[in-house]
Amino acid sequence: MARTLRRLGFLTIGLFDPADPRAGHEATLRLVELGERLGFDSAWVRHRHLQHGISSPVAVLAAASQRTSHIDLGTAVIPLGWENPLRLAEDLATVDLLSGGRLNPGVSVGPPMRYDEVRGALYPDTGDAEDFGHERVRRLLSFVRGEPVTDFSGTEGFEAFSDRVQPQSPGLADRMWYGAGSLRSARWAGEHRMNLLTSSVVKAGEAEGEPDFAEIQRAQIRTFRAHHPEGERARVSQGLVVVPTDSATPAQRARYEAYARERTPRTATPQGPARLMFAPDLVGSSAEIAERLAAHAAFREVDEVAFALPFTFEPDDYVQILTDIATRLAPALGWRPARRAAE
Template sequence: MPLPSQPLRKLGFLTIGLFDEADPGRGHESTLGVIELGERLGFDSAWVRHRHLQYGISSPVAVLAAASQRTSRIELGTAVIPVGWENPLRLAEDLATVDVLSAGRLNPGVSVGPPMHYDQVKDALYPSTGDLEDFGYERVRRLLSFVRGEPATDFSGVEGFEVFSHRVQPHSPGLGSRMWYGGGSLRSARWAGEHAMNFLTSSVVKAETSEQFAEIQLSHVREFRAHHPDGERARVSQGLVVIPTDSASSEQRARYKEYAEKRTPRTAAPQGPARMMFAPDLVGDSAEIAERLYAHAAFQEVDEVAFALPFTFEHEDYVQILTDIATRLGPELGWRPRP
């Protein structure tokens, strides 16, 4: 169990940014407002999810570009961008641009794999190359090379009145060390470590060596660090769904409890052919949640978290939850807000 002398170092949160198709602006404004609130409350980081052809944030880089102009301190992350939807060179340009705009606050998280429902979307996404695309780790390796300043072309210099660079521009030197991999398997944890990335571990993992969520997540943390050049100092952020109820109304508490209970059955055993394990949502007052976290095997080996906000709540609910995390739960975990 972590000791008071080993406090939680970084506290962040993650939002999916849902919106109504009839009024998408309101939902995006709510997301930006939540990020601004996070900065006022002293959170270290704010992360956004990525959803294509759904009613959630489809362009996290654009949203974080806007957030970078409405905040000055809080770190801004993606958890995660599935690079199967992306051209690595173009994504590297976008990430570097937002990092420059935010004065070095961007923390891009990515993952591999074919796009969801690929057979239905490939003709729109890759009409000529749909059956040739490689959705493995090589796609992330290319992204890393471009972000870290490796050559994208053997051509550079002056042509007429235009000047060309051999690497992606703008180049943001610190961004390469702030790239995260969102992984849920031993293989992904190992690959992220071998390529000197940071590691995001969420509330979904693959049941490979156990059917106990905390044990599985712990094995991923250790596998990552065992293969990372920084060893035990390599950065890992844990993301669980956490819903403190300290200042919640009775109606909110009942709704939060119902939300978690509906999702609990999927946490009892591995789900589907991929044997995915889901972590239970942590609902209760901050002292109760802190006790459960201190007993969590993986939490015991991390010093930063990005707690996930529930998907379907209202803006006012997120204000209450974030306020309780920052003012109640964080201090229970030894964290102190940044000035």
């Protein structure tokens, strides 16, 4: 039996023109403000290094926290290979406090993208010794949860020192998410009491024949909950690309369909050595998309979503897509806004 959609979110990469990066960042902040006005429960930003997308999501969400009042703010996801977990824990707690407890940090592991080219700048002295596995997440969790990081606390001269990361933000640890794409990582996230972010990419693993994206993702969700202390109540959010066209102009509709058509071939079979499976982009009327989601094996397992916005569209396109999601698609899936800010 499918779950009723309870929490509605959206995800943006926050692209910008390198000749005018401020404008792109401002456009992202305005999109978050729009999401709050439309009643979205959460807004999420992606993370990009050495590209023309958001490289510092925590800083962007700090700004967003001061321009909104109740929408949750998430990262999907921060690749921890680029981060010092202790320093990141300080930043996360600070922004969570400034937001009034609305931050939802999502993280992932693995070597930084194009590591051979960037390691000399990122880890010039420790590149061979860095651990990019789950231990990096475990350290971050321990710092956020307030476990000691040193055996010294007290006063030295006029300065007071804590043995825990400061500040501490109560409740933040319960809002930590893990971006998983495999059964192994889904199980690890469950065992370590995290929430689970799923996206439009999964690892096919050793599946033979023609693996099915939705079935693979459903197996990962069920594995996560089977190993989480809260079982079926453990939080899972799904992040498929959906583009409703109800109020789109003919030109917008044609552009959206061309975008999806160009990306469709990669969804047919596993891609590359990692055997990545990509979900098809869902483009059409809200009624058509709702019908396809109702039949999606993994979507039937979740009651939270962070629908991903396509990367390369214009600001007016995003306004139309978010408006149709909030006013047409999500209600068709059973969602009702908890509140809407004043226009």
